[in-house]
Amino acid sequence: MVPTESPAVTAVAPGSVTPIFVPPRSSQDGSFGVSFAIEDGVEATVEPSDEISISLDGEPTAVEPVENVLDRLSVAAAVSLSASIPVGYGFGASGAATLATALAANEAFDLGRDREQLLDAAHHAEIDAGTGLGDVFIQDRGGLVWNTGDGIQRSESSAELGYTALDGIATSAVLDDERTVERVREHGQEGLSRVTPGQSLRELLELSWTFVQRAGLATDRVIDEVRRVERDGGVASMAMLGETVIATGTRNVLERTTRITNEGARITEL
Numbered sequence: 001m002v003p004t005e006s007p008a009v010t011a012v013a014p015g016s017v018t019p020i021f022v023p024p025r026s027s028q029d030g031s032f033g034v035s036f037a038i039e040d041g042v043e044a045t046v047e048p049s050d051e052i053s054i055s056l057d058g059e060p061t062a063v064e065p066v067e068n069v070l071d072r073l074s075v076a077a078a079v080s081l082s083a084s085i086p087v088g089y090g091f092g093a094s095g096a097a098t099l100a101t102a103l104a105a106n107e108a109f110d111l112g113r114d115r116e117q118l119l120d121a122a123h124h125a126e127i128d129a130g131t132g133l134g135d136v137f138i139q140d141r142g143g144l145v146w147n148t149g150d151g152i153q154r155s156e157s158s159a160e161l162g163y164t165a166l167d168g169i170a171t172s173a174v175l176d177d178e179r180t181v182e183r184v185r186e187h188g189q190e191g192l193s194r195v196t197p198g199q200s201l202r203e204l205l206e207l208s209w210t211f212v213q214r215a216g217l218a219t220d221r222v223i224d225e226v227r228r229v230e231r232d233g234g235v236a237s238m239a240m241l242g243e244t245v246i247a248t249g250t251r252n253v254l255e256r257t258t259r260i261t262n263e264g265a266r267i268t269e270l
């Protein structure tokens with residue numbers, strides 16, 4: 001018997017952490033900020049199907065930006081997502097799922113789109129869902145990626161990052177609140193103006209923590225955890241946007257460890 005070839009294609013995208021960001025004034029503009037990709041991420045297996053269905057770690061789930069990107073590419077598929085980062089906690093899981101889906105769908109349906117077009121589709125799918133402003137640009141490239149207004153810049157790093165994910169924050173709920181967005185914009189600008197190439201992760205998290213506190217984003221539990229890290233000699237802040245503490249310079253306080261990765265999203269199985 002001749003085995004039938006499975007049309008399923010798998011792609012993976014790294015998660016990302018944003019220590020400082022400046023939301024755009026209009027949805028037509030991009031956000032500014034500084035972020036980095038991490039080793040853990042989201043894998044998406046895309047299989048052509050009569051209708052769109054999405055599962056996350058085996059459970060049927062709705063992930064609006066993933067649906068959006070399939071619509072933008074004019075395809076219907078069964079998408080199986082598998083996440084090694086928590087979803088909704090500030091690791092850009094929605095962006096990683098969306099970008100990995102776009103890359104895999106391009107191969108599964110032989111769409112012939114180039115990387116720029118797929119990135120653009122994933123970005124606009126995230127914007128429309130309100131789940132991200134620019135995560136996919138970091139997840140596309142890997143490394144430390146920032147844009148202070150002069151275009152996207154990138155450097156490489158393999159710094160270790162400790163984290164504790166306490167609870168989720170729906171990115172769309174924060175971005176829909178105009179007063180919060182205004183505060184984030186003001187203090188994000190100030191923090192970002194102090195970001196310089198070659199800065200250590202320690203310096204970056206220091207700037208981030210000042211920004212997070214001034215923007216009023218830190219919860220009591222985050223403040224407690226950050227203080228515990230500081231007492232241990234480390235520096236910590238909060239991931240945008242989750243009730244998640246991220247830290248460097250401490251090994252004993254936070255629950256998990258990951259690393260900055262310099263590898264961007266890619267096809268893993270054709």
Ligand SMILES: Nc1ncnc2c1ncn2[C@@H]1O[C@H](COP(=O)(O)OP(=O)(O)OP(=O)(O)O)[C@@H](O)[C@H]1O
Pocket residue numbers: 056061062063064065086087088089090091092093094095129130131132135168169170171172240241242
């Ligand atoms: N178990 C789940 N918990 C949270 N969100 C989920 C879950 N399953 C699916 N979702 C969907 O995943 C998306 C999560 O988006 P959100 O932007 O809040 O999180 P994130 O991408 O992990 O974090 P961030 O963008 O803040 O870094 C939403 O579209 C939500 O509906």
Ligand SMILES: CC(C)(CO)[C@@H](O)C(=O)[O-]
Pocket residue numbers: 018021031033090092131132133134135136171240241
């Ligand atoms: C909106 C955001 C800063 C925080 O969730 C990030 O997800 C982004 O830049 O897409």
